[in-house]
Amino acid sequence: MDIRKFVVGSFDDEAVLFPAVEKVRKAGYKIHDVYTPFPVHGLDKALGLRDTSLHTAGFIYGLTGLTTALSFISWILTKDWIQNYGGKPHFSLPAWIPIMFELTVLFSAVGMVLTFCYLCQMAPFVKKHHFSLRATDDLFVMVIECTAKTNVQEAEAFLAANGALDINVQVAEAGWWIGRYDMDRKLFETQTEAATA
Amino acid sequence: MSVIKYESFVREPLIDGDKTYKQVTEDIVYTIEAKPTRLWHIGFWISVALLLFGVYSLYKEVVYGTGQWNLGKTIGWGWDITNFVWWVGIGHAGTLISAILLLFRQGWRTGVNRAAEAMTIFAVMCAGQFPIWHMGRVWMAFFVMPYPNTRGPLWPNFNSPLLWDVFAISTYFTVSLLFWYSGLLPDFATVRDRAKTKLRKLLYGMASFGWNGSTKHWQRFESLSLVLAGLSTPLVLSVHTIVSFDFATSIVPGWHTTIFPPYFVAGAVFSGFAMVQTLMLIVRKVMNLQDYITLGHIEAMNKVIVLTGSIVGCAYLTELFIAWYGANQYEYDIFYKYRIAGAYGWSYWLMMTCNVISPQLFWFRKLRRNIGFTFFMSIIVNVGMWFERFVIIVSSLYRDYLPSSWSLYYRPTIFEVGFYLGTFGLFFFCFFLFAKYFPTIAIAEVKSILKTSGESYKAKMGDLEKLSLEEFDKKMNHHH
Numbered sequence: 001m002d003i004r005k006f007v008v009g010s011f012d013d014e015a016v017l018f019p020a021v022e023k024v025r026k027a028g029y030k031i032h033d034v035y036t037p038f039p040v041h042g043l044d045k046a047l048g049l050r051d052t053s054l055h056t057a058g059f060i061y062g063l064t065g066l067t068t069a070l071s072f073i074s075w076i077l078t079k080d081w082i083q084n085y086g087g088k089p090h091f092s093l094p095a096w097i098p099i100m101f102e103l104t105v106l107f108s109a110v111g112m113v114l115t116f117c118y119l120c121q122m123a124p125f126v127k128k129h130h131f132s133l134r135a136t137d138d139l140f141v142m143v144i145e146c147t148a149k150t151n152v153q154e155a156e157a158f159l160a161a162n163g164a165l166d167i168n169v170q171v172a173e174a175g176w177w178i179g180r181y182d183m184d185r186k187l188f189e190t191q192t193e194a195a196t197a
Numbered sequence: 198m199s200v201i202k203y204e205s206f207v208r209e210p211l212i213d214g215d216k217t218y219k220q221v222t223e224d225i226v227y228t229i230e231a232k233p234t235r236l237w238h239i240g241f242w243i244s245v246a247l248l249l250f251g252v253y254s255l256y257k258e259v260v261y262g263t264g265q266w267n268l269g270k271t272i273g274w275g276w277d278i279t280n281f282v283w284w285v286g287i288g289h290a291g292t293l294i295s296a297i298l299l300l301f302r303q304g305w306r307t308g309v310n311r312a313a314e315a316m317t318i319f320a321v322m323c324a325g326q327f328p329i330w331h332m333g334r335v336w337m338a339f340f341v342m343p344y345p346n347t348r349g350p351l352w353p354n355f356n357s358p359l360l361w362d363v364f365a366i367s368t369y370f371t372v373s374l375l376f377w378y379s380g381l382l383p384d385f386a387t388v389r390d391r392a393k394t395k396l397r398k399l400l401y402g403m404a405s406f407g408w409n410g411s412t413k414h415w416q417r418f419e420s421l422s423l424v425l426a427g428l429s430t431p432l433v434l435s436v437h438t439i440v441s442f443d444f445a446t447s448i449v450p451g452w453h454t455t456i457f458p459p460y461f462v463a464g465a466v467f468s469g470f471a472m473v474q475t476l477m478l479i480v481r482k483v484m485n486l487q488d489y490i491t492l493g494h495i496e497a498m499n500k501v502i503v504l505t506g507s508i509v510g511c512a513y514l515t516e517l518f519i520a521w522y523g524a525n526q527y528e529y530d531i532f533y534k535y536r537i538a539g540a541y542g543w544s545y546w547l548m549m550t551c552n553v554i555s556p557q558l559f560w561f562r563k564l565r566r567n568i569g570f571t572f573f574m575s576i577i578v579n580v581g582m583w584f585e586r587f588v589i590i591v592s593s594l595y596r597d598y599l600p601s602s603w604s605l606y607y608r609p610t611i612f613e614v615g616f617y618l619g620t621f622g623l624f625f626f627c628f629f630l631f632a633k634y635f636p637t638i639a640i641a642e643v644k645s646i647l648k649t650s651g652e653s654y655k656a657k658m659g660d661l662e663k664l665s666l667e668e669f670d671k672k673m674n675h676h677h
Contacts, residue, residue: 036415037641038641083354098365098439099360102365110375130390137219180398181389181403
């Protein structure tokens with residue numbers, strides 16, 4: 001359980017969102033996240049996020065696939081079960097290139113997608129708090145996390161002054177939990193947790 | 198997905214009408230939330246019937262063996278391998294649109310990539326059926342998998358193009374599926390967050406993996422799709438190259454040619470785009486998506502068709518030239534006695550007319566933008582491409598080095614035809630379900646180009662053209 005307090009402001013135009021992000025950060029507020037309906041270019045930079053290294057992982061997975069294919073095939077055809085295919089050399093590298101290539105692509109793609117899901121903590125039955133249902137539709141939702149120093153009223157006023165439309169305060173779970181989207185409660189929830197929540 | 202913040206005013210808009218982000222969601226999710234139409238039910242149940250006939254044809258083949266098919270002494274590959282190559286070819290356009298056009302920053306791909314990728318996946322599923330059931334003893338199919346076993350261990354032959362095919366097709370299917378599904382996650386989340394019924398919340402909630410549109414997630418998402426596009430681009434070229442190796446590495450006259458890989462890849466893109474046209478023209482009409490799949494999209498795809506059709510035409514002529522110039526008697530006979538003439542000469546000329554001559558009409562802009570003509574041509578091209586594979590396979594096989602093995606005229610049995618019809622059933626069964634329950638257009642991607650390529654936004658951009666370079670830079674890059 002990681003319950004925190006957030007000030008949430010929604011924007012309907014990315015041209016208003018960008019300057020607002022800049023000002024909110026300058027004013028010293030801690031932006032928890034910005035939820036957008038599509039990838040907004042440059043927003044990650046504006047939020048000060050570092051580049052992802054997912055592609056590096058993909059490269060390593062690809063090399064793993066290549067090595068797997070080469071070592072496996074050469075072991076089979078030159079050591080484990082030597083066969084004479086029309087008098088050709090046992091170590092016939094050119095003929096293995098297609099499979100080596102395919103396994104490179106396969107390992108890289110599968111590995112990257114699994115890593116992506118792991119990093120973003122995504123899987124069936126994973127549920128996360130919705131700050132606004134319209135974040136997947138037409139609104140850009142900025143979520144400011146309230147720290148001990150944050151004055152909630154000031155933060156709300158600051159967001160309003162910078163063009164946010166629908167401003168509210170939410171107390172919510174910051175992480176993910178196992179749950180279903182058609183039910184509000186968590187799966188595997190204990191009775192006491194349900195009572196205190 | 199490009200970083201272009203401004204598209205030239207001269208370019209045609211990619212999204213017609215006066216749209217907002219909300220309107221884009223409404224337009225595309227509408228079909229999921231509405232009840233299926235009468236037309237949908239008719240189409241769906243026809244595909245189910247075809248699928249069942251295919252299952253019955255396969256049942257006959259499995260129980261009584263490949264003797265249920267009219268394969269002969271030399272024609273060991275008939276309709277089934279023709280169908281295999283045809284379906285794999287069709288399965289090339291989706292990845293081409295989603296991967297290669299992404300790398301080339303072609304904005305128009307956003308309107309059609311989702312449905313084209315779905316088509317790819319279903320086409321590869323259909324293609325995979327043919328080599329598997331052609332094995333005859335299909336219960337031994339697992340022999341192609343390389344794993345330590347008690348048969349020696351007897352490994353498959355890694356030097357064989359037929360095994361390369363196993364790896365190529367299964368990798369292609371897996372990677373296309375992952376690419377397609379990862380792109381679907383944000384759109385499933387959109388459907389989930391609008392859902393009113395419990396069932397829809399549950400199912401789309403599961404399918405969206407808890408996607409919430411976080412900026413960091415989008416950053417990783419973009420990195421993932423870019424790398425998957427980079428991987429899929431050589432992959433899509435490799436798949437039909439490897440399929441062509443099934444023929445090219447043999448010593449059968451008419452197959453033993455080095456031109457096959459590029460010729461097959463061009464042919465695959467050609468037939469794939471034709472199939473995309475067939476489906477898109479129906480989808481945009483039935484689901485009222487004319488604003489997203491515009492005449493501009495149709496024209497762009499017709500340009501690809503005329504280009505690849507011409508490449509295929511060059512390949513046909515090159516083959517004929519080399520058969521003469523190469524001075525190999527067997528090669529010469531296959532082409533000049535048994536392909537363009539002989540018992541199957543009609544299929545060669547049908548192929549030439551459908552694939553080479555008729556697509557040349559697309560040099561005319563009026564015809565490229567004519568919906569009825571495009572639909573007609575898309576069918577013609579796919580008929581032609583089916584006959585291309587039939588010509589390659591059957592006209593090379595019905596005559597042999599040994600005249601005593603020359604086969605009788607090859608006609609498919611009802612079960613060979615039934616198997617083919619069955620894959621149509623499978624294909625459309627999947628496609629109808631997709632069109633009803635999945636977002637047929639990539640919602641998030643369309644939104645990301647809306648303000649640069651939407652009609653109403655472009656109309657307001659006239660002023661930008663008048664700015665000086667410094668003013669333009671200042672205006673467009675205000676947030677950096």
